[in-house]
Amino acid sequence: MGEVSRGARAVVVCPDIRSQRYDLDAEARLEEACGLALAIGIEVVTSQILPVRDVKPNTLFGSGQVDNIQAACELEEAELVVVDGALSPIQQRNLEDRLKRKVIDRTGLILEIFGERAATAEGRLQVELAHLDYQQSRLVRSWTHLERQRGGFGFLGGPGETQIEADRRMIRQRMGRLRKELEQVRKTRALHRERRGRAPWPIIALVGYTNAGKSTLFNTLTGAEVMAEDLLFATLDPTMRAVRLPGVEKAILSDTVGFISDLPTQLVAAFRATLEEVTAADVIVHVRDMSNPSAAAQKSQVLGVLTDLGVIDGEDGVSHIPIVEAWNKWDLLDTDKRAELAELAANDELVIPISAISGEGLDEFVTEIDDLLTAGAREYHLVLSAAEGQKIAWLHAHGNVLNEQDAGEGEDGPLRAIDVKLTAKEFGRFDSL
Incomplete structure (x- = not known):
C-alpha cells in the first residue's frame, strides 16, 4: 500500500x-x-x-x-x-x-x-x-x-x-x-506535584470529553492562545497558566487531554502520567458540551476515568477533590432545552451553565471556583512589628485583611495588630516568609 x-x-x-x-x-x-x-x-x-x-x-x-x-x-x-x-x-x-x-x-x-x-x-x-x-x-x-x-x-x-x-x-x-x-x-x-502541594498556589484542573470546550474556556480565563479548534483531541499536553481570582491572588489553571470512549488500552497506559496531573488539583472543573446528544454518556466516560485515577472512590462514588460541572456551549441550546437544564442546574450549586465563547455565566463560574478555593480560609490574629513591612504588605496582597490597628510598642518598635483571613496554603506561605 x-x-x-x-x-x-x-x-x-x-x-x-x-x-x-x-x-x-x-x-x-x-x-x-x-x-x-x-x-x-x-x-x-x-x-x-x-x-x-x-x-x-x-x-x-x-x-x-x-x-x-x-x-x-x-x-x-x-x-x-x-x-x-x-x-x-x-x-x-x-x-x-x-x-x-x-x-x-x-x-x-x-x-x-x-x-x-x-x-x-x-x-x-x-x-x-x-x-x-x-x-x-x-x-x-x-x-x-x-x-x-x-x-x-x-x-x-x-x-x-x-x-x-x-x-x-x-x-x-x-x-x-x-x-x-x-x-x-x-x-x-x-x-x-509535591512542590506544588507545598506551594502556595491552588491548582484548578479542567477535564472533560474531547471537544467539550476545555481549551476555549482555558483561553478565555487566562488570555492564553492554546490551540482551541473544533476538533477532537485538540489538546494533548497539559498546559498550565496562572489566573487571578477575587479571593485568590494566584491559582494555576491546568488544561488536560480530552477523554474519549473506548480509548485503546495502549493509550490509557501511555497517557496515565499526563492524566495524573488531575490528582494534584485542589478543584476539578468538568467541562461538558451540553449541546451534544451524548452528553450523559460522555459524562459517564469522564467519571469512569476519574475513578480509575483514584480521584473518585470506586465504592461510594464520592470525589475527594471538589468537582464543578461547567455546562458549556449554553449559547448553542434552544430556549426549551435551556429552561429544562437551567432547572436541573439550579438544584446543584456545583453546576454552572456557561458559554466559553460568549462569556455567559463566567462571572458565576469564577465566583464558585473562588468560593471553593477559599472555603477553608480561617481568621488569624497576628501581631507584627512595624519593621516587618514586607510581611504586612504580603498580608494585604494575599489575604483578606479584616482589621489593622496599633498594638503598642515592642522590642523592635511599634507593633501592628492585624486580623486577616487566610487559607491553610496561604498561611503556610506567610509562615515561611
Whole structure:
C-alpha cells in the first residue's frame, strides 16, 4: 500500500457488533469516528454503520459487506478505509488485500492524532511508546518511528519520511528505553506535584470529553492562545497558566487531554502520567458540551476515568477533590432545552451553565471556583512589628485583611495588630516568609 497523506479521501465504517456492549449508540460512534478522521485532516467522503452479527476472524465483516465497502470506495474514489473498531493484524492485512486500499482501525487513527498533536518531549515519548506497543504485532507493515524526518506516526505519513523495516528485538529495545525515560518523567512530575502541594498556589484542573470546550474556556480565563479548534483531541499536553481570582491572588489553571470512549488500552497506559496531573488539583472543573446528544454518556466516560485515577472512590462514588460541572456551549441550546437544564442546574450549586465563547455565566463560574478555593480560609490574629513591612504588605496582597490597628510598642518598635483571613496554603506561605 502506498503512503496516504493529509487530505486523503476516506470511507469511514462503524461496525455494530451484536455481541459487544457499547457506551454510545452506533450513530454517536459513527459521528465520533468521522470527527476523529477530520481531526487528522482526512476528508470523509462517505460513512456508514455496518451491523455485524458474527465476527469473521479473517476480515471482521462478511464477504458481502466487504464488497459494499469496496463499491463505496470505487464510487467515491476513496484511497483510505477507516474502521471504527479494533482490527487484528490479520483482519487489517486481509481487508487491505481485498479492498486494494490502506485500512486503519480506531487505535491507529487515534495514534495518528496523538502523534500529530503531542507537542512536548514527554507527549512524544508517550505516543511513541503507545505506537510501538500497537506496532509490535503489525510488523508486516512498514513504519517510520526510529528514523523519520517529519509527518505522522506511521500510517498517514508524509513526504520527507524515510521508511525502514523494524524487527521485534529493535522494538523491544526501544520500548525498554522509552519506559525508563517515562519513569523518569513520572518521578519528575511527582516531584513537581509535591512542590506544588507545598506551594502556595491552588491548582484548578479542567477535564472533560474531547471537544467539550476545555481549551476555549482555558483561553478565555487566562488570555492564553492554546490551540482551541473544533476538533477532537485538540489538546494533548497539559498546559498550565496562572489566573487571578477575587479571593485568590494566584491559582494555576491546568488544561488536560480530552477523554474519549473506548480509548485503546495502549493509550490509557501511555497517557496515565499526563492524566495524573488531575490528582494534584485542589478543584476539578468538568467541562461538558451540553449541546451534544451524548452528553450523559460522555459524562459517564469522564467519571469512569476519574475513578480509575483514584480521584473518585470506586465504592461510594464520592470525589475527594471538589468537582464543578461547567455546562458549556449554553449559547448553542434552544430556549426549551435551556429552561429544562437551567432547572436541573439550579438544584446543584456545583453546576454552572456557561458559554466559553460568549462569556455567559463566567462571572458565576469564577465566583464558585473562588468560593471553593477559599472555603477553608480561617481568621488569624497576628501581631507584627512595624519593621516587618514586607510581611504586612504580603498580608494585604494575599489575604483578606479584616482589621489593622496599633498594638503598642515592642522590642523592635511599634507593633501592628492585624486580623486577616487566610487559607491553610496561604498561611503556610506567610509562615515561611
